Amino acid sequence: MRVYLARDLLQANQTDAIENRNILAKNNTLMVNVMGSPGCGKTTLLQRTLKALSGYRVSVIVGDLYTSEDAEKLAPWCEKVLQVNTEGACHLEAGYIGRLLIEENLLKSDILFVENIGNLVCPAEFDLGEDFRVALISITEGNDKPRKYPLLFKNAEAVLATKMDLQPFCDFNTEELEKNLKEMNPNLNIFKVSCKSGEGLEPWFEWVGSQLMVKKRSASS
Amino acid sequence: MHELSLVKSIIETLEQDSRSRGIKKITRLHIVAGELASVNQRALEFALENVVKGTIIEQTQIDFSVREAWENCPDCEKEFKPKPPFYQCPGCSKAIFPGAENRSVYIDFYEGE
Numbered sequence: 001m002r003v004y005l006a007r008d009l010l011q012a013n014q015t016d017a018i019e020n021r022n023i024l025a026k027n028n029t030l031m032v033n034v035m036g037s038p039g040c041g042k043t044t045l046l047q048r049t050l051k052a053l054s055g056y057r058v059s060v061i062v063g064d065l066y067t068s069e070d071a072e073k074l075a076p077w078c079e080k081v082l083q084v085n086t087e088g089a090c091h092l093e094a095g096y097i098g099r100l101l102i103e104e105n106l107l108k109s110d111i112l113f114v115e116n117i118g119n120l121v122c123p124a125e126f127d128l129g130e131d132f133r134v135a136l137i138s139i140t141e142g143n144d145k146p147r148k149y150p151l152l153f154k155n156a157e158a159v160l161a162t163k164m165d166l167q168p169f170c171d172f173n174t175e176e177l178e179k180n181l182k183e184m185n186p187n188l189n190i191f192k193v194s195c196k197s198g199e200g201l202e203p204w205f206e207w208v209g210s211q212l213m214v215k216k217r218s219a220s221s
Numbered sequence: 222m223h224e225l226s227l228v229k230s231i232i233e234t235l236e237q238d239s240r241s242r243g244i245k246k247i248t249r250l251h252i253v254a255g256e257l258a259s260v261n262q263r264a265l266e267f268a269l270e271n272v273v274k275g276t277i278i279e280q281t282q283i284d285f286s287v288r289e290a291w292e293n294c295p296d297c298e299k300e301f302k303p304k305p306p307f308y309q310c311p312g313c314s315k316a317i318f319p320g321a322e323n324r325s326v327y328i329d330f331y332e333g334e
Binding site: 001002003004005006007008009010012121122125146147148150154155180183184185186 | 223244259330
């Protein structure tokens, strides 16, 4: 007997992601999936961003293989922070995020940031049900990273070039970055920031705030 | 990609489906990966060899195919093979995001008794 299934083996995650998206929309919570390589500046960016969003109810889920160091850094700046230790898994999945949304009462938040595992490959393949993705590339990583790991950058709503204060010491070409990114996705919002000097952060904060306003307006209409 | 996770998903899917149909033994399994699915065939075969002991597919003949990726440009409607890193239409340069069917891995069919 032959049985045709045509069953996508990653369908389970996609089903969970759709459920997350629905429940976030019903509760008017904006979820942002923050991705990038280890050390690109995700946690530091979130520290600065959470401080700028202090007028809102903000929670964070942080994914790392081990330690709660990032959660400890973010705790003073948000209502709730949850550290997920995967102990080996290289990405977060929608099902687990969905459980945390309910069990940890995260749907009362205006914004939920998910700091994904530091990895340019796997997180791109797993929809968490987020409203949008933000991809970081520090200028110390080199111009070739978006070309080498296109899905992560292409499918983001915003890309941040971080550590711009190190520009005098790097060969990084921001024009080349913007050209490559726009070829991948002409609608990408690109920000060049330094969390150390504060350069470029205000437009990023304003953009996040505007995304939240769009979400609130669409919920009330 | 995550070849071990894929194998786990294969085993769970087949155990459930074969049980619902009263199939006791799976003799053949055909898996298809989209060309852009980032599946390493050798890694998948390695995972399959080492993880299937004691499962419903322990004695199954497993075949693996790659499906060529084709996309239709939403702007100029040209059919083209999307190539990383830009996945641009060769006709009008529009950048597309590859469709799920070109990035997915799925069980095409299985045979059992």
